[in-house]
Amino acid sequence: DAGVIQSPRHEVTEMGQEVTLRCKPISGHNSLFWYRQTMMRGLELLIYFNNNVPIDDSGMPEDRFSAKMPNASFSTLKIQPSEPRDSAVYFCASSSGLDEAFFGQGTRLTVV
Amino acid sequence: AQSVAQPEDQVNVAEGNPLTVKCTYSVSGNPYLFWYVQYPNRGLQFLLKYITGDNLVKGSYGFEAEFNKSQTSFHLKKPSALVSDSALYFCAVRGLASGGSYIPTFGRGTSLIVHP
Numbered sequence: 001d002a003g004v005i006q007s008p009r010h011e012v013t014e015m016g017q018e019v020t021l022r023c024k025p026i027s028g029h030n031s032l033f034w035y036r037q038t039m040m041r042g043l044e045l046l047i048y049f050n051n052n053v054p055i056d057d058s059g060m061p062e063d064r065f066s067a068k069m070p071n072a073s074f075s076t077l078k079i080q081p082s083e084p085r086d087s088a089v090y091f092c093a094s095s096s097g098l099d100e101a102f103f104g105q106g107t108r109l110t111v112v
Numbered sequence: 113a114q115s116v117a118q119p120e121d122q123v124n125v126a127e128g129n130p131l132t133v134k135c136t137y138s139v140s141g142n143p144y145l146f147w148y149v150q151y152p153n154r155g156l157q158f159l160l161k162y163i164t165g166d167n168l169v170k171g172s173y174g175f176e177a178e179f180n181k182s183q184t185s186f187h188l189k190k191p192s193a194l195v196s197d198s199a200l201y202f203c204a205v206r207g208l209a210s211g212g213s214y215i216p217t218f219g220r221g222t223s224l225i226v227h228p
Contacts, residue, residue, distance in 0.1 A: 004155075033216070042220040043156075043202065048213065055213045091155055098144050098163075098206055098214050103155035 006092050006104035013111055018080040021107045023092030024073055033101060034067055034077050035091040043091075049075065082111045114139040114207045118219035125193045126227050133188040133222045139207030145186040146204040146216070147177055156202060162186060173197070193226045200224075 005024040013019050025032050034046040047057040052069045060067070064083070069075040079086055089108050093101040115138045125131045137143055144163055148156040160171025167179045177188045188201060203219040 043218045045215065045217075048215055050213070056215055093156075100146055100158040100161055101156075101216060102158065103148075105155050 004092055004094055004102050004104035006090075006107050008107060009105060011107060011109045013082055013109075015083055015111055016081045017111075018078065019082045019086075019109060019111075021077040021090050021092075021109070023075045023077070023104060025075070025092070025094030026102055027073065029094035029096045029102075030072075031095045031097070031101075032069060032075050033093045033095075034075070035093065037089045037091060037106070046077070046090075079109075082109075084111045087111050114205055114215075114217050116203050116205050116217050116219040118201075118203055118222045120222050121220075122223045122225065124225050124227065127195050128192050131190050131193045131197070131224065131226070133201050133203075133224060135186045135188065135203030135219060136184050137186060137203070137205040138184060139205050141208045143186075144206040144214070145177075145179060146206070147171065147175070147186075147188050148202045148204065148218075150200040150202065150221070152199075159188070159201075193224075195226045195228055198224055198226045 007022045030051050032049040036044045046059045047067045048055050049069045067077045087110050089106045091103050091106045093103045095101040117136045146161045147159040150156045159175050160169050162169045162179045170176045175190050179186050200221045202221045204216050206214050206216040
């Protein structure tokens with residue numbers, strides 16, 4: 001397996017624009033996580049899906065953020081409209097049951 | 113609520129010396145404990161885990177960790193540090209969270225610097 005695949009690797013966008021981050025989890029994994037990493041706040045869990053169903057989205061900062069998982073092999077995280085304070089590295093991770101999570105390479109988002 | 117504490121932002125050690133990166137946790141029920149490493153501009157990579165069994169767990173790259181239930185700790189150790197071990201290390205716990213789900217909680221990370 002190629003591991004967790006995220007795209008794009010880098011995204012630079014202007015404030016107010018819509019941003020969509022994509023994730024393909026490892027085949028067979030039933031849990032998917034979106035994390036955000038910044039120097040100030042460390043690694044924050046944004047949302048957790050189990051069997052494609054959102055289980056906990058309490059970490060989603062505000063209504064500008066939304067996430068979907070239409071099937072077991074694809075998830076998106078959307079920010080609309082984007083703001084400079086959204087600049088961070090966004091990670092997608094997947095796991096099987098309660099096993100260790102496998103992380104993607106991340107998307108470095110810069111909002112100017 | 114479950115939590116993970118990594119009390120040191122940075123650990124400095126000379127190459128060849130033993131290293132320890134500390135982690136304590138708080139969780140309801142039996143914990144699932146993990147260590148991950150992150151190199152610059154990369155995602156987190158799994159190092160080792162404790163689910164049950166022996167308190168001393170061995171993982172990748174010569175790392176090991178000791179689970180101590182009474183002290184609620186899961187410190188990461190290596191007998192002889194390498195310069196290439198320099199990276200950011202994260203401890204994580206996965207226990208029964210509110211709502212009945214098992215969400216992993218990560219510590220803030222500890223930067224390990226190994227000096228030649």
